[in-house]
Amino acid sequence: MNRTWTTLIGAAELRALLADGATPVLVDCSFDLMDTEAGERAWRDGHIAGSHYLHLDRDLSGPKSGRNGRHPLPERSVFSATLGRLGVTPATQVIVLDRQGGTYAARLWWMLRWMGHEAVAVLDGGLQAWTAAGGDVDSSEPPPRAAAPYPDRQPLAAVTSADALAAQLGRVKLVDARAGERFRGEVEPLDKAAGHIPGALNRFFKDNLAADGRFKPADTLRGEYLALLGGDAAARTVHQCGSGVTACHNLLAMEHAGLAGSRLYPGSWSEWSSDPARPVARG
Numbered sequence: 001m002n003r004t005w006t007t008l009i010g011a012a013e014l015r016a017l018l019a020d021g022a023t024p025v026l027v028d029c030s031f032d033l034m035d036t037e038a039g040e041r042a043w044r045d046g047h048i049a050g051s052h053y054l055h056l057d058r059d060l061s062g063p064k065s066g067r068n069g070r071h072p073l074p075e076r077s078v079f080s081a082t083l084g085r086l087g088v089t090p091a092t093q094v095i096v097l098d099r100q101g102g103t104y105a106a107r108l109w110w111m112l113r114w115m116g117h118e119a120v121a122v123l124d125g126g127l128q129a130w131t132a133a134g135g136d137v138d139s140s141e142p143p144p145r146a147a148a149p150y151p152d153r154q155p156l157a158a159v160t161s162a163d164a165l166a167a168q169l170g171r172v173k174l175v176d177a178r179a180g181e182r183f184r185g186e187v188e189p190l191d192k193a194a195g196h197i198p199g200a201l202n203r204f205f206k207d208n209l210a211a212d213g214r215f216k217p218a219d220t221l222r223g224e225y226l227a228l229l230g231g232d233a234a235a236r237t238v239h240q241c242g243s244g245v246t247a248c249h250n251l252l253a254m255e256h257a258g259l260a261g262s263r264l265y266p267g268s269w270s271e272w273s274s275d276p277a278r279p280v281a282r283g
Contacts, residue, residue, distance in 0.1 A: 005121035007109075007256040008215055009095060011133035014123060024093040025086050025145065026051035029060070029104040030127070033190070042099060046137035048130060051097070052086050056245070060107055069271035070190070070243035071107075073159075079111065080149040087145025090117065090153065097123035097130070101206065101213050102249055110248035110264065116153025122252060125214040157251070158263040160238055162272060165265055169199050173232045175262075177205040177241035177250045178269065185282035190242055193273040195280040197240065203228055205241070205249035215256060222257035237262035243270045 005013075017024065028051045030039035036057055043053040054060055059082055062074035074082075088094060094112060096105040105122045112120040123130065131137065165174070176196050181187050183202040185195035196202070207224070210216050216224075229237060234254060239247040244266035254262055272278050 004119045005093065005095070006118055007121055007252060008124040009121040010124050011129040011135060014095060014130070015133060015135055022093070024095045025088050026142075027086065027094065027096045027108060028053050028098065028127070029056065029096060029108050030098040030100065031056045031104045032100075039098070039104070044139060046139055048097070048127070048135065049138050049140070050142045052142050054082070054108060056104055056107065060104075060111060067271065067274045069267035069274075071245055071266075071270075073111070073114075073244070073266050076115065076152070077149070079115065080152070083112075083115065083117075083150040084147050087147045088112075088117070088150055089147055090151065092117075092119065094120040095123055096120065097126050099127050101209050102126060102215070102252065103205070103246055106248040106252045107245045110157055110251055113157040114155050114159070115150055116155055117150070118156060125212065128213060158261075160263050160265050162265070162267055162275075162278070165197070165238060166278065168238075169197070171236075173229050173237045174200040174265075175203050175228070175237060175239050175247075175250060176200040176269070177203060177239065177246040179204050179206075182242070185280075191270045191273050193276075193280055195273075195282040196269065197272055198279050198281040200240070200281070201228060203250055205246040205253075208249055208253040215253060218257050221253050222259060225254050225257055225259055233261070234259040235261040238265050239263070240265040240268040240272075242268055244268045 028043045030042050032038040061071040096108045098105045102122050109122050176183050183196045188194035239250050241247040
């Protein structure tokens with residue numbers, strides 16, 4: 001395996017990779033915020049052979065305090081041990097997928113980059129694209145691939161905190177990945193207050209996808225994000241959403257479009273709105 005995949009991999013590419021005898025670590029992150037065990041049930045019913053399962057709440061999030069958002073990042077040492085249990089080393093090609101258009105796979109993609117791991121890609125179109133391309137599924141447990149905890153490396157993805165963001169409002173481009181009605185404050189099904197962080201721009205993460213559930217071509221995404229950012233550099237861009245999950249979808253889209261260097265606000269709206277002293281905008 002000479003090529004390294006760092007953003008997206010197509011189903012046909014993955015089939016060819018596996019047929020050539022490559023042994024990437026495959027991780028399924030399927031999830032449903034309204035039924036938090038649905039993703040694991042779906043994985044147990046049928047998944048790409050050898051794929052492991054990681055749960056958004058248990059494996060891709062840390063403890064909640066009530067003031068740090070719905071899906072705070074875990075401690076790096078804890079996530080390092082999780083990766084070790086999957087057999088991930090700095091030399092491993094990791095392929096992540098879900099059944100929700102990359103919604104949750106993008107979170108794991110970003111977290112691996114946060115750990116300093118470059119060779120990670122999202123299966124474009126997820127399990128649906130895999131089966132449409134003729135890929136098989138099975139329900140067997142993957143064999144153990146335990147390794148040492150993932151080593152401490154320089155992050156390839158940057159974060160910003162609520163306090164740092166508050167000090168930078170108006171000087172960074174803040175992009176909110178939530179649906180328009182939540183961004184405008186018309187509805188709020190999950191968090192303590194409705195609305196958005198003042199000055200934020202809205203880019204619904206599902207707008208990254210074409211009608212077939214795959215990401216739009218890189219050139220298309222590049223044009224859309226350049227128009228959204230109004231010529232500002234990606235390095236001056238901060239992404240957020242409700243809880244630091246779907247914002248990673250926008251980060252992945254920008255990276256795939258060649259617009260690298262933007263940051264994630266992991267606490268996102270769920271953390272921001274937990275403090276009534278922080279400003280809120282609507283409309």
